[in-house]
Amino acid sequence: MKIETHTINSIKIGELISDQIILKTPEDGLEIFGNLYYQGFDKIILYEKNIIPDFFDLKTKIAGEILQKFAQYGMPLAIxxxxxxxxxxxxxxxxxxxxxxxxxxxxxxKSEAIKALSK
Known part of the structure; x- marks a missing residue:
């Protein structure tokens, strides 16, 4: 996994780039959050292709569990x-x-995500 940095109005946004699924569980979400938080990032961009497909089936409740972690710890996320x-x-x-x-x-x-996160 590679992290590309975007700095907009002193906001440090980390764009996660990978060819693999990197977000499968709430624990993966916490690991991503913690990793980027300790590197000084304020916000995160993640791609749909890097998220387990079950995330997008709301009946599995995976999306709610994962996204709640980001909101709870105050780390804005754009997918x-x-x-x-x-x-x-x-x-x-x-x-x-x-x-x-x-x-x-x-x-x-990505440009739409950066625009949304730079507000």
Missing amino acids: VGDFSKFESKSLNDFIFESNKGKHINFAIS
Whole structure:
């Protein structure tokens, strides 16, 4: 895994780049959070392709458990991907509501994620 740094208005954003799934469990989320927090990052960009597919099936409750950790510890997260492929109304509603807040954002591009996190 590689971490690319983006600094916008003194906000340090860590973009996680990997060819593998790196977020499978709430414990993985805590490890990512802790790793980036101790490196001085304020916010995180993660790609949908690096997240276990069950995350996007809200019935599994994996998304809630993982995202709660990021919100609880105050580490804003943007997830970049093509979410139009998911036909779940509840997931689409969840994404819509998340994007209204400041802690968890779903974006279609890295530039959109950076824009959302730099607010």
